Amino acid sequence: MARFAVILPAAGASSRFQDKHYKKPFAPLAGRAVWLHSLHRFSQREDVIQIIVAVAPDDREDFLSRFSADITLLGVQVVEGGRERADSVHNALRHVKSDAEFVCVHDAARPCLSELWIDAVFQKAQQTGAAILAVPVTATLKRVDQSGVIVATQPREELWEAQTPQVFRRDWLLEAYEKRGGFPATDDAQLVERLGKKVHVVPGSSLNIKITTRDDLKLAEEILKVLPKPKGLGPIHPFAGDDLWR
Numbered sequence: 709m710a711r712f713a714v715i716l717p718a719a720g721a722s723s724r725f726q727d728k729h730y731k732k733p734f735a736p737l738a739g740r741a742v743w744l745h746s747l748h749r750f751s752q753r754e755d756v757i758q759i760i761v762a763v764a765p766d767d768r769e770d771f772l773s774r775f776s777a778d779i780t781l782l783g784v785q786v787v788e789g790g791r792e793r794a795d796s797v798h799n800a801l802r803h804v805k806s807d808a809e810f811v812c813v814h815d816a817a818r819p820c821l822s823e824l825w826i827d828a829v830f831q832k833a834q835q836t837g838a839a840i841l842a843v844p845v846t847a848t849l850k851r852v853d854q855s856g857v858i859v860a861t862q863p864r865e866e867l868w869e870a871q872t873p874q875v876f877r878r879d880w881l882l883e884a885y886e887k888r889g890g891f892p893a894t895d896d897a898q899l900v901e902r903l904g905k906k907v908h909v910v911p912g913s914s915l916n917i918k919i920t921t922r923d924d925l926k927l928a929e930e931i932l933k934v935l936p937k938p939k940g941l942g943p944i945h946p947f948a949g950d951d952l953w954r
């Protein structure tokens with residue numbers, strides 16, 4: 709069985725989330741924090757040998773105290789995040805075990821993940837070296853100039869929206885990050901693409917949303933009701949950490 713390390717970047721500023729109590733990975737969602745939904749999709753898998761979460765230095769103390777039970781029971785490693793998402797992933801990558809053949813990066817802020825989608829992207833990465841979940845663009849896309857006038861209607865046939873998980877051979881992802889320099893990457897695939905490697909898309913689902921604004925939490929709550937629960941997890945507990953965190 710191939711061995712996977714999982715990186716969960718959770719060190720963003722959550723500026724678009726605009727909540728005075730919580731950053732989005734730590735906000736309550738259907739009885740547990742957003743990032744725990746993401747974590748639990750991987751922590752039950754036999755092919756996952758390591759899980760690393762990147763947390764901003766300012767959040768570290770609260771994070772360790774609020775989630776100490778989950779961190780200890782599931783053997784999660786906590787590392788410092790950086791200024792950009794790629795800085796957070798890069799730092800986590802330095803801690804990946806050498807016996808992991810593949811590294812999976814999944815936004816802590818994407819809590820609505822199905823095990824079937826993980827199976828599919830893990831399998832494709834094993835076959836090809838690099839694979840990401842993505843969905844074909846369904847909207848009509850306009851290119852608009854500075855004055856607000858449409859310049860062109862963009863053909864959408866070849867356009868896909870990148871999601872996570874994004875899964876790569878460990879040596880490819882290491883090389884991609886070594887060569888990043890100051891490249892402003894918004895996902896990991898583009899760094900591997902820059903090496904000239906083929907990155908394959910695996911059709912995901914528009915249910916695999918990334919929490920960006922507070923309204924996304926309501927949507928995520930409804931989506932979680934229709935997704936199968938992670939294997940081996942008991943019923944969702946009432947959220948217990950509110951007061952401590954505030």
Ligand SMILES: Nc1ccn([C@@H]2O[C@H](COP(=O)(O)OP(=O)(O)OP(=O)(O)O)[C@@H](O)[C@H]2O)c(=O)n1
Nearest residue numbers: 717718719720721722723724791792793796817
């Ligand atoms: N320096 C950063 C920036 C982002 N992330 C993480 O990467 C994921 C996707 O990033 P995004 O949705 O852009 O999160 P934020 O940067 O927090 O959002 P915003 O732009 O609204 O501040 C999130 O789980 C986020 O916590 C990270 O680990 N380190």
Ligand SMILES: C[C@](O)(CO)[C@H](O)COP(=O)(O)O
Nearest residue numbers: 815870871872894895896918
């Ligand atoms: C990797 C990613 O999920 C791609 O959709 C990423 O988090 C994108 O972040 P952005 O804030 O939407 O650029």
